[in-house]
Amino acid sequence: MAQSVVSPQTAVSRPAPLRIPVRDIVPWAVFAAVLGLVLIYFVGAEQGATSLISGTWVHEFTHDGRHLLGFPCH
Numbered sequence: 001m002a003q004s005v006v007s008p009q010t011a012v013s014r015p016a017p018l019r020i021p022v023r024d025i026v027p028w029a030v031f032a033a034v035l036g037l038v039l040i041y042f043v044g045a046e047q048g049a050t051s052l053i054s055g056t057w058v059h060e061f062t063h064d065g066r067h068l069l070g071f072p073c074h
């Protein structure tokens with residue numbers, strides 16, 4: 001009966017984990033947060049008295065998302 005012997009030199013090497021410095025992540029995190037807040041504003045509050053853009057096209061464009069996310073609408 002043959003036995004397999006694995007020496008430490010033949011063990012599979014694992015790649016080093018990817019390290020991303022926090023200072024490289026912060027600008028993208030701020031950008032994503034601002035973009036998310038703008039999207040939430042247009043989906044959730046761009047209508048009636050809080051409307052920044054005249055007309056109803058923004059409201060109509062985001063209407064399905066408003067109902068999907070549970071924002072009060074009509």
Ligand SMILES: [Zn+2]
Nearest residue numbers: 063067073074
């Ligand atoms: Zn609606």
